[in-house]
Amino acid sequence: AQKVTQAQTEISVVEKEDVTLDCVYETRDTTYYLFWYKQPPSGELVFLIRRNSFDEQNEISGRYSWNFQKSTSSFNFTITASQVVDSAVYFCALTPRGSGNTPLVFGKGTRLSVIA
């Protein structure tokens, strides 16, 4: 069975602080994809990143960076110099590949509040 755990339910930081959102996953598949989505107050989920299980390189996009470690089954997301506009709920998700593969399994999300 697939499972995604986001242990941090809510995080509050002051603007310009760095913040890391944790994501731990479980799967028996050797090939899988991991995703992060952002849900601002408007409600619509916005895709942030997709990473396959064979690519453990860290990725940086502006103030966002992702650390993928297969050894610890983690795919953590760091926001550098946070801004008020980063306030949202962030979801980590997993989809395995192979026969009978199923759509995304989401974690319960981490609500990030950035205070000015």
Next chain:
Amino acid sequence: DGGITQSPKYLFRKEGQNVTLSCEQNLNHDAMYWYRQDPGQGLRLIYYSQIVNDFQKGDIAEGYSVSREKKESFPLTVTSAQKNPTAFYLCASSKGTDPYSYEQYFGPGTRLTVT
């Protein structure tokens, strides 16, 4: 502009009535999905469809029904059999022959309140 539309944004119904939520996409995506989100919860999959005229149950399909007569459209009916229908409903789509490997694009959601 390409995207996914869901209407209406807010929907109110009396208990015991069926209600249909619309979802339309012009992204030419093959796969479409319906999720339910409750406060403090992640997204739970209701139904998904990889091709026209075919769909599969997700984790919480009881009390819901769908149809996929056109590639662009994937309406969701919340029936009176659904015990707790009040929730935020999100529709999504993805591309590719292996659509689950690709990112999903989401609509703005419909907030359904049943009293």
